[in-house]
Amino acid sequence: MTAILAITRAGPLTSVQDLGRFGMLGNGISAAGAMDRAGYLAAGEAVDAPVGAIEITRAGLDLVLEQGSCRVGFAGGDFILRRNGEPLAWPGTTRLSSGDRLTITPGAAGNYGYLRFDAQIDVPMLLGSLATSSRAQLGGFSGRALAAGDRIRLKSAQPERPMTACHPGAGPIRVIWGLHADLFAAEVRNRFVTSPFTISAQLDRMGVRLGAPPNMFASSANLSLVSDAIVPGDIQILGDGTPIVLMRDHQPTGGYPRIATVISADFDRFAQLRPGTAVAFRPVTVEHAHQLLRSSLK
Amino acid sequence: MAPQATDMALASPTLIPLGDSALLVRFGNDLSEAANFAAIALARRLIADPLPGVVEVSPNLVSVLLRYDPMRTSFAELTGEVRLRTYSMGGAASASGSVARHRIAITFGGEAGPDLDAVAASLGLSAADFIKAHNAVPLRVLSTGFSPGFLYCGFHPAALVVSRRSDVRASVPAGSVLFAAGQTAIAATAIPTGWHLIGHTKLRNFNPHANPPTQVRAGDEVVFEAAP
Numbered sequence: 001m002t003a004i005l006a007i008t009r010a011g012p013l014t015s016v017q018d019l020g021r022f023g024m025l026g027n028g029i030s031a032a033g034a035m036d037r038a039g040y041l042a043a044g045e046a047v048d049a050p051v052g053a054i055e056i057t058r059a060g061l062d063l064v065l066e067q068g069s070c071r072v073g074f075a076g077g078d079f080i081l082r083r084n085g086e087p088l089a090w091p092g093t094t095r096l097s098s099g100d101r102l103t104i105t106p107g108a109a110g111n112y113g114y115l116r117f118d119a120q121i122d123v124p125m126l127l128g129s130l131a132t133s134s135r136a137q138l139g140g141f142s143g144r145a146l147a148a149g150d151r152i153r154l155k156s157a158q159p160e161r162p163m164t165a166c167h168p169g170a171g172p173i174r175v176i177w178g179l180h181a182d183l184f185a186a187e188v189r190n191r192f193v194t195s196p197f198t199i200s201a202q203l204d205r206m207g208v209r210l211g212a213p214p215n216m217f218a219s220s221a222n223l224s225l226v227s228d229a230i231v232p233g234d235i236q237i238l239g240d241g242t243p244i245v246l247m248r249d250h251q252p253t254g255g256y257p258r259i260a261t262v263i264s265a266d267f268d269r270f271a272q273l274r275p276g277t278a279v280a281f282r283p284v285t286v287e288h289a290h291q292l293l294r295s296s297l298k
Numbered sequence: 299m300a301p302q303a304t305d306m307a308l309a310s311p312t313l314i315p316l317g318d319s320a321l322l323v324r325f326g327n328d329l330s331e332a333a334n335f336a337a338i339a340l341a342r343r344l345i346a347d348p349l350p351g352v353v354e355v356s357p358n359l360v361s362v363l364l365r366y367d368p369m370r371t372s373f374a375e376l377t378g379e380v381r382l383r384t385y386s387m388g389g390a391a392s393a394s395g396s397v398a399r400h401r402i403a404i405t406f407g408g409e410a411g412p413d414l415d416a417v418a419a420s421l422g423l424s425a426a427d428f429i430k431a432h433n434a435v436p437l438r439v440l441s442t443g444f445s446p447g448f449l450y451c452g453f454h455p456a457a458l459v460v461s462r463r464s465d466v467r468a469s470v471p472a473g474s475v476l477f478a479a480g481q482t483a484i485a486a487t488a489i490p491t492g493w494h495l496i497g498h499t500k501l502r503n504f505n506p507h508a509n510p511p512t513q514v515r516a517g518d519e520v521v522f523e524a525a526p
Contacts, residue, residue: 022353022354022365023353023354024511025354025356025363025365025443026356026357026442026443026512026515026516027442027443027446027447027504027510027511027512028442028443028444028445028446028447028448028486028504028512029446029511126506126507127506127509127511128509136445136446136487138446138506176315176317176318178316179314179316179322226326226327226328226329226359226360227358227359227441227444228322228324228358228359228360228361229316229320229322229356229358229361229363229443231316231317231319231320231363231365232317233317234316234317251444251445252443252444252445253358253441253443253444261315261316261317261318262317263317263318264317264318264319264368265318286315286318286373287372287373287374289317289318289368290318290368290372290373293318293368293369294369
């Protein structure tokens, strides 16, 4: 029998995600996809999940399995998950039968968690992906965030091809100097990699605003640039000096100067940093970033 | 014959890493016809004849983005290959493959084009003469990718160049025809914009249920005509 999930409470920006909708930049669509890929992969590995996940945000999610049964894997960040009121260890797996309730509330750390099932979330495959783009308002569940009252069917499907997740590192977030790094004075670049920043409360799937030491980028304002391609992890500096780290639902192109780009191996870890957390950046070479990827994938 | 200065510039673009999984091939710091031509020509060439390890090629106004798989190629290998391709392309950037031509009917002015009269007046033209001048010659699609199905078309002659508006409209509807900076742009979805809103078209260059979802590509030719 088809399993049906009913969402009874959803934190803002809860959405259906997978690894992303690639190859569409020229059409004006950035890839979207799981903010924490390692979390997405870990949740799926435990239950041989087909493509797709419910990405939960910091406020959590409540749901009830209205019909059928399924196994669910959960991982990413740190959340408190209860099955019919009984707490289960996060990350982990459990089996749900008709009438069972999951209640997920924030734990000690992290912004994003993933629920994956042993059946496929039945939303249309759009341009090769199930991912919801909050920017283009397409994909996933009618192109929008999940909300209380939504019902999601699960259908049987082949497990997603296994992929190894990047092992999360520790310490400063490593970056590669960015597209416009040469437009920033050497002294500004030096302060960028020696000063503490903080994660602000303004963060979503498109970008994370940072709190910066006063006047750090004041002399860099008013650069007039030709609009150019953006990649996830790009750190752009607005005209008023605010740094924003662009995330998976980034605009495909942009005209603000970009000083650096977060490396792939540290992107997931950065995405999970909560508002108020201190963050420091350290420059590495492209070659070093590739070595980190190779070693972390072993 | 000695290559011209612009050809030399095209043959030696700046190659810049964008993080650890993308490379940007940039043909200039300013938006010029030559840099735009070169970017589109290189992109078309790399799409037709892909480099190993490259997973996406996307042209921008003056650059080409190459997304690559760092497990399959390295930055050094890729930059070497791109330089070889660019050198062999030389100044022949304009002679690259077939170019599609699209006719786009525009309803100028009225409620859907509230800035038409002011734009025409700022250029010392009547609205009718502005429309005639605007549609006089075919333009090229300079770039896509700003938003789903969005088109930048250029370049208009210097006599038709106006700057952006001083304020930004929070949202203009799909089909809006926008004008500034020597270009005409067409929005396929609702967007915020600081460009002048001069008209509206029925063209919707975005259908997420088709693959590819857009029909007009960078480098294509567009011919504007006043809708009957």
